[in-house]
Amino acid sequence: MPNRRRFLTSATAAAALAALGIPPQAMAAGRIRMGAPAAFSFDALVARARDMAKTPYNPRNKVPRDILGQIDYEAHGKIKFNTAYAPFANGPGQFPLTFFHLGKFFLVPVRMHILDGPGNAPTRAREILYDDRYFDMPADSPAHKLPAGSGFAGFRFQESRLADQQKKDWRRNDWIAFLGASYFRAIGDQYQYGLSARGIAIDAAIADKKEEFPDFTHFFFEPSAPDSDTVVAYALLEGPSVTGAYRFTMRRAEGVTMEIDKSLFLRRDVERLGLAPATSMYWFSEAVKGAGVDWRPEVHDSDGLAIWSGNGEHVWRPLNNPPHTMASAFAGSSLHGFGLLQRDRDFDHYQDGVMYQRRPSLWVEPLEDWGEGTVQLIEIKTDDEIHDNIVAMWVPKAKAVAGSSYRLRYRLYWQKDEPFPTPLARCVATRLGNGGQPGQPRPPNVRKFMVEFKGAPLEKLPFGARPEAVLSASRGNFSYIFTEPVPDGVAGHWRAQFDLAVDGDEPVDMRLFLRDKGEALTETWLFQYHPFKTSPVY
CATH class of the missing domain: 2.70.98.10 (Beta-galactosidase; Chain A, domain 5)
Incomplete structure (x- = not known):
């Protein structure tokens, strides 16, 4: 038995x-x-x-x-x-x-x-x-x-x-x-x-x-x-x-x-409660790179934060490797979605066998109204690619206190591109250099920006038309503002160029989009500039 x-x-x-x-x-x-x-x-x-x-x-x-x-x-x-x-x-x-x-x-x-x-x-x-x-x-x-x-x-x-x-x-x-x-x-x-x-x-x-x-x-x-x-x-x-x-x-x-x-159920108070967080790595890109910091042109898993806000605006915020840890908040009530994206898909821009150009983008889509809150971006200084130094997340407006509970439903998309792309032209590059004019002494407190956009609305501009750069900043003064087609023969590929003069080392938050006859042609470019007197060293 x-x-x-x-x-x-x-x-x-x-x-x-x-x-x-x-x-x-x-x-x-x-x-x-x-x-x-x-x-x-x-x-x-x-x-x-x-x-x-x-x-x-x-x-x-x-x-x-x-x-x-x-x-x-x-x-x-x-x-x-x-x-x-x-x-x-x-x-x-x-x-x-x-x-x-x-x-x-x-x-x-x-x-x-x-x-x-x-x-x-x-x-x-x-x-x-x-x-x-x-x-x-x-x-x-x-x-x-x-x-x-x-x-x-x-x-x-x-x-x-x-x-x-x-x-x-x-x-x-x-x-x-x-x-x-x-x-x-x-x-x-x-x-x-x-x-x-x-x-x-x-x-x-x-x-x-x-x-x-x-x-x-x-x-x-x-x-x-x-x-x-x-x-x-x-x-x-x-x-x-x-x-x-x-x-x-x-x-x-x-x-x-x-x-x-x-x-979720809180045991104790939380000062910053990050819901639906994404974590990535950004060391440097074509925007800002110290001389001789690495042999590769760019090193990052993601190059920007995209937000589709409740009012319908599409925002692109290029990532930074800041001089110290930074936290930025973007209003997000009735949010449609946000994500950390890898937009640059050209191998020649990375030259690395680990295939940074194939890294997925991650998009977060709320499946219900999350109420009032902000999309927050954390950027942490790094000197290597082994550290995840970027966090993007949703933070509710209400204080997160012990005893609070949360029920959240959302969808994550892991793919090459965002699942709900804007019909407007998108930002495809952000470049920085010394400001001022060639042949003249370059002032140490002036930086030149070249921001590129590409997309159907710019392709449809009448011959000879030039879009307007709508530009603002939290501080500093702009000069030499103009737009022009990028001279590569690609239809709908334009750039805005401008100089920013600013004193002190506090960061500057900038905002830019292109429009024609009062109508927006591009998504909104946001950028946080950290002034420096000499070439940055990461």
Whole structure:
């Protein structure tokens, strides 16, 4: 009888694993370890986050830090998830699931669960229990010292197992990755990773206050329909100041689209609450670059912030690498959307094999009215490309105080271009140089600006017509203002040129658009200029 009981238990476990798409070889080896089933629903997850917010923060990280500290960048790079153990590798759905290992830079264990049905209705969840045998790693890897059940660091959805494997082998290619705190990212239609999104941003760039990075601590994955191009995951978030429950509905099409439904609950007051945050890297571009700072012409994952405001105005704000941390706010009531974009797609402008010209843009579309607030841009000084120094986010106008709650729905678009481009001509370049006139002494407090626009409204200008540059600044004086077609033979490619004279080192906020006969022809260019007397050195 005991042998028969063991057989029935094994058969039941095998059937459950098969239903979750665990590969037969993993079942045969008997090494996929899963916890007991527990009831799950998204409503229950929201209630759990709400209840957690009423209790003090108590991080439950019991993984030995001394061992994780030994899994440095090099050691972590040698640890690869064995795709023979990937859930959904045999379906249902077409996107297998793989996991990241913990390490020195990924200290917080994340618990992974598989659902046996749609998570928006009562169903059951079973936890995938960590085992180092799920990973290929050297025999002397310090990861072998971790205790059983230590947990995972994050996860990836691989490309379709139904695709042409010679062109895109799912075992080597993924399209979504969640790793570290509440960070996640996706590839666009150029098959390239770049900037990241976050579940939340807490007190970014607040003077004399350390930024908080809450963690996704639990994920729950729905099985997908066989022919579906969509995956659904749920997440529980926790930090000293906040708890939250998230539903991610992620679609793999030409690019990647994510619909996010999240509920947040504050444990304590937050000075700057960043909702729907995006994080990117900007070191330098054609606008401002110190002499000899790097051999490449440009280095950035994103080159500007785009905003489609509630009044219908389309704004383009080129990014800066400022002399010190800067925070800018842009009115955003009844916001249509905003995003960090990579507009420059010319390889010759980067000359780098990491393919900066293919980095995706990320657009945020509210799926309801978010009320009063601002789009805020944080720019942090950097001297290298290894740092994410740019944050764009929505910040509600009302104070974020302990006990407050938020329900937010929005859509993220990871693709080459913004999904709702303006019909007006767009800004395509911002260039700075010494002001004044050739052959004359160049005054140290004058800078020349060349701002380029391109698009259909400028193509339609009558022969001989010259658009007007509508220009303003928070301080300083303009001179030599004029517009002209860029002499490259491209129809609809114009530039505005002007000099700005300004004293002191306080930043100058400028605004520019082109118009003809009272009608706007271009989006609005915003720029924050940081005066300097000599060439900048980053």
